[in-house]
Amino acid sequence: MPLPLYLLAMAVFAMSTSEFMLAGLLPDIASDLDVTVATAGVLTSAFAVGMMVGAPLVAALARNWPRRSSLLGFILVFAAAHAVGAVTTSFAVMFATRAVAALANAGFLAVALTAAVTLVSPDKKGRALAVLLSGTTVATIAGVPGGSVLGTLLGWRATFWAVAALCLPAALGILKGIQAGRVKEEATGMPTLRAELARFTRRRLILAMLLGALVNAATFASFTFLAPVVTGTAGLGELWISVVLVLFGAGSFVGVIVAGRLSDQRPGLVIAVGGPLLLLGWSALAVLANEPVALFTLVFVQGALSFALGSTLITQVLYEAAGAPTMAGSYATAALNVGAAIGPLVAATTFSAGLGDLGPLWASSLLVAIALLIALPFRTVVTAGRSTEVVR
Template sequence: MPLVVRLLGLAVFAMGTSEFMLSGLTPDIAADLHVSIPTAATLTSGFAVGMIVGAPAAALLSLRLPRRTALVVFLAAFLLTHVAGALTSSFALLLALRFVGALANAGFLAVALATAVSLVAPDAKGRATSALLGGVTVACVAGVPGGALLAGLWGWRAAFWAVALLTLPALLALVRSVPGGHAEGAPRPDARRELAALRRPRLQLALILGASVNGATFCAFTYLAPLLTHVTGLAASWVPLLLALFGAGSFVGVRLGGRFADGHAARLLVVGTLALCAGWPLLALAAGSAPAALTSAFVLGAVSFAVGTTLISRALYASPDAPTLGGAYATSAFNVGAALGPWLGGLPLAAGADFRAPLWVSAALACLAGAVGGGALLVRKVLLVRALRAREARWDAARAASD
């Protein structure tokens, strides 16, 4: 894998740390900036909205720029929002900075996906996607707990400074390593053509499946900590281990997705989706057992991210005429799932259900993805059979006329 892709993964690691670390910093931010905890929690929502809106918008703005310029601009903007966030004493400004940082994050990820797949063979998009998204999973395993540790020692602002410091070497390395122009041999960037790619059924299917699977993943992930303490009955000191196991599983899943997404995508998606349809209910039923809960966190993290990585690569394969917006569409779809999943999981909790309920919601979302994917496959087979029969009928008619 080219060194440039690894450097892009380093930047994605810093961005993933920033995206997920807020869950552990909310109480400290609320106390320091004199707002309520629910108000401080809007920092997470603001970031998610910025990712959803920002991916296609920022990618469109980047089309006329060389990829190195676009990557450097987005990454520099991301770094500056964290420096400013570490210095501000205004919650309103911090919220605005989180939104701007999410725009930069989304734009960077869209262009980084396009850059990564342009630097590898046409049939290696899955491996390039895996190498890039590995940074997100490493953030789950190391970056988020590290941010929480820094916040506990020196306050929440230290976590923002740490993200800025992580971003700086990636920024300097990308200035020297990323090719300056557009990919050689690639079609000239054209906003109208790239937007038109969204009409492709294969791309639409990959985006719908990606949103559903990621919704299931983040619905369950959001409520894993209270599940462990309220249902499994373990002390809060076990929560970091649970989250680390989920993160380690997600890293394994991304690697598996990268290995099989290029040559065996359909098989991986079918098996993985069925495993999620069964796995989330099994965890709900077995959540009272600590070994079952801890083991399931690793296994389901691996399966979820293997399927998710494969769907991102399918979106890129389905949009060859939209190398930049294809990644942006995938980024937006997955963040729609990341935003809707926790909200849907919270609905039964608000109605009085226990913390097993979000796992059943995750199962429903996974089964929805399976039903949509299975229905699309069935329709495709029916259309193929009809096309073959029509071709045979034309052949028979032509042969009869010649006789």
């Protein structure tokens, strides 16, 4: 894999640390900003909505922008939003900074996903995506737990400052590792924006996006509210939150690596095996979360299954949107973040329904069950792999 791909992954690491870190900071943020934990969880949805809306919009606007300048601008805006978030005492301002950071992240990821698959041969998109997403999984292994520890020791604001600082070496890497030049100079004969948007009408693309969104919704529904499960249901101390997040991140890393080797040629195997196991795993975690050993084991397993299945479905989105070279990344980003927006909102409703800390885990089970019910009638489409149009 080429070096620029790893530099993009480093930037994704910084951004993903921010996207996921609220899972370990929600109780403290809620207390400091004088809101409930469920209300603070909306910050995760704000970020996801910003990415969901921003990805196609920014990707369309940035079609002819210089690629390196676009990536650099997005990550610097992202850093600035975190600096403001680190000093605010207002929940409304915090909400706004998360939305701005999300727009910057959306633009970056949409361009980066498109750039990543152009750095490799057409039959290695899954592997390229696995490298790019390794930035996300390393964030869950190191960045998010590290942020949780930093937040516990120095306060949640220190974590926001750390993310802002983390963006700077990533920006330098982009400046040094990505070639300057305009996209339209790199791709003579690029289809029009209308032609790329028309790609969105393909049934296979819509199905892959829908299933990817539901699986990611299930992931975020539980991941966002893991901290109360650890300290409440399992009765463990706050530092154990970091341990649980590390285990989830380690599992996600394993899942992405395995899926990266299978999603190009055998996506049906990952979906057919991983889907039912993911459903059983969330249900088992809801039942056994009060047992620390079971909690630790199942969190690792669910991290692996969630990211293996999710990354495989997003790889399918990129294959099915191959005729939309500048918009494909935004379709994948939108699918991921529709799920990331819906998941915490669905999970938050379970608190008022009287399900307590385990409610989000049951919500994840429900979301995966819906995905499987949708996929079942279209199993031949889902498991067919790449269409001949994509690989010709």
